[in-house]
Amino acid sequence: MMLTFPLQKAHFTAHKTLIxxxxxxxxxxxxxxxxxxxxxxxxxxxxxxxxxxMGQMIWDAEFLGTDLCMKNMFSEPKPAKSIxxxxxxxxxxxxxxxMGCPTPQDDHVLHGEMPCANxxxxxxxxxxxxxxxxxxxxxxxxxxxxxxxxxxxxxxxxASVFDIQMQVKNLASVPMPxxxxxxxxxxYIDNAEMTQNIPDSxxxxxxxxxxxxxxTEQWLAFNESMKVSAPMAALxxxxxxxxxxxxFMENLPDHVERAEFRMNIGxxxxxxxxxxxxxxxxxxxxxxxxxxxxxxxxxxxxxxPEGFLTAKANGTLQYLAPQETRVFTVRTGIEHN
Numbered sequence: 001m002m003l004t005f006p007l008q009k010a011h012f013t014a015h016k017t018l019i020x021x022x023x024x025x026x027x028x029x030x031x032x033x034x035x036x037x038x039x040x041x042x043x044x045x046x047x048x049x050x051x052x053x054m055g056q057m058i059w060d061a062e063f064l065g066t067d068l069c070m071k072n073m074f075s076e077p078k079p080a081k082s083i084x085x086x087x088x089x090x091x092x093x094x095x096x097x098x099m100g101c102p103t104p105q106d107d108h109v110l111h112g113e114m115p116c117a118n119x120x121x122x123x124x125x126x127x128x129x130x131x132x133x134x135x136x137x138x139x140x141x142x143x144x145x146x147x148x149x150x151x152x153x154x155x156x157x158x159a160s161v162f163d164i165q166m167q168v169k170n171l172a173s174v175p176m177p178x179x180x181x182x183x184x185x186x187x188y189i190d191n192a193e194m195t196q197n198i199p200d201s202x203x204x205x206x207x208x209x210x211x212x213x214x215x216t217e218q219w220l221a222f223n224e225s226m227k228v229s230a231p232m233a234a235l236x237x238x239x240x241x242x243x244x245x246x247x248f249m250e251n252l253p254d255h256v257e258r259a260e261f262r263m264n265i266g267x268x269x270x271x272x273x274x275x276x277x278x279x280x281x282x283x284x285x286x287x288x289x290x291x292x293x294x295x296x297x298x299x300x301x302x303x304x305p306e307g308f309l310t311a312k313a314n315g316t317l318q319y320l321a322p323q324e325t326r327v328f329t330v331r332t333g334i335e336h337n
Contacts, residue, residue, distance in 0.1 A: 005124040007052050012037035020124070024157035025131050027124065032076040039124075041131050045160040048153065051077055051089075052122035055115045056135050056151040058091040063160035063334050064268055070185040070294035083115040087292075091184045091332070096168055097145050099179035100305030108308060111183065113139060114149060130156040138171075146172040147320070161271065161333030170320035178318045179311060181283070181301035182330045186263065186270055188286070188293035192235045193264045196298070198255045203231040203284075206246035213243040232286070235295060241288040248283055248304050250316075252276040261298035264337065272298040272332040279328065281316070300330055 005020065007029075016030040028040040038059060041048045046063030050056060059077055061068040074088030083092060092115040094100070098108035114137070122135040132154040140146045150167040164184075170176040205227050209215060215223070222240045226232065231247055252259055253276040261282075263270040279300035287294050299305070303316035311317040320326060 002125055002127040005126065007039070007122040007124065009037055009053060016040075020126060022126075022128075024128075025126070027126075027131065034076050034078050036077040036079065038077075039133060041133070041155055043131075043155060044158050048155060048162065050133050050153055052133060052135055053119045054080075055092055055117045055137075056119060056122070056133070056153065057089045057093075057115070058153060058164070059089045061090040061162075061333070064336065066187075066265070066268060066334055068187055068270065068334060070187055070296075071292060072185075072294075073291050080116045082109040083111050084109075086116065089185065091164060091182065093149070093151055093166055093180070094183045094301075094305070095178070095180035096139070096147060096149055097177050097179065098308045099181050099301070099303075100307045100311070102307040103309055106307045106309050111181070111305070112179070115183075117149070128157075130154055140171075145176050146170070147176055159333070160335060161331055163329055163331050165327065165329045167325060167327045168320065169325040170322055173322050175319040175321055177308070177312075178320050178326065179302055179308065180328060181299055181305055182274075182279075182328065183299055184272060184296060184330070184332055185294050186272075186296055188235065188241075188288050188295040189263070189265045190235060190238065192270075192295060194233055194235075194262070194284075194295075194297050195264065196259065196261045198249065198252060198259060200230050202249045202252070202255060204248045204250070205231075206248060215243055219243055231284075235286070235288075238288045241286050244285060244287040246283065246285050248281070250281050250304070252280050252282065259298075259300075263295060263297045267337050268334055269337055270297070270332075270334050272300070272330060274300045274328075274330045278326075279330075300328075 012031040020027040026042040049060035069090040072088035078086040080086040094111035098112035119135040125132040134152040137149045154163040260273040283299040285296040
């Protein structure tokens with residue numbers, strides 16, 4: 001039997017409230033001091049903190065005694081219209097009509113309109129095996145695009161991995177540009193080893209340097225050396241990851257039907273897996289500074305995160321036909337080796 005529990009902003013106060021529990025789950029609702037609503041979902045292996053009304057971000061994730069989230073400068077989520085104003089979450093939805101780092105000629109903010117979207121609805125679906133949080137966001141612009149986004153996060157009982165899903169439907173009578181990335185900001189862990197089931201030849205080191213990156217001579221030399229070497233496989237040169245190191249992986253369906261990326265940390269591995277017919281591209285983003293540390297070993301996407309105009313020029317911009325629906329699913333988390 002499935003129970004559906006509609007969520008209202010009035011359910012979320014400064015006092016953490018238990019709103020549902022069973023032998024396998026505890027679900028608490030609360031609001032941060034900033035006023036942002038949050039839902040904590042616990043099972044026997046750990047917990048997620050999801051922001052049901054703010055783009056359905058996953059703010060925090062901890063399983064098997066391991067904090068999975070990047071080190072960041074934010075003690076709590078902040079009211080924001082762009083992701084850089086509250087860049088502290090474990091995962092967010094980048095897109096949907098614009099995604100990536102904009103060029104000076106682009107008309108969009110970093111990663112588009114979806115990350116901090118003010119969700120129209122949110123609800124829980126609870127059964128004996130799992131808890132799923134869902135929501136809807138209708139984007140509509142006069143003389144512009146019109147779509148319905150329905151994100152969800154599903155956590156099964158006794159599981160340390162979980163599913164992040166995005167369903168998007170073009171409600172307009174004309175084709176809609178589609179750029180989407182499931183942006184998972186995984187923790188940076190010294191000497192972690194990264195593996196994947198795609199060939200090294202799939203990796204391309206980013207050549208362009210975005211405006212927010214301020215390279216040093218030492219970093220430029222390191223970056224140059226990486227252009228002719230195999231993709232970095234271990235986080236063993238921390239001084240070289242500030243500024244960031246970025247790889248692109250494209251045409252993934254040519255290699256595997258289901259891509260699986262792992263970051264091994266001793267007896268455990270962080271893992272991200274997805275269907276390459278849904279995500280034909282992925283990005284790896286490594287950054288280790290005093291303020292921010294992230295090892296986003298796999299960011300599944302429909303194209304490179306270099307902005308709308310670059311994707312259009314490269315022929316990698318996808319489109320949704322009128323009334324067409326696409327569904328994207330990513331499984332991520334951590335497992336024992």
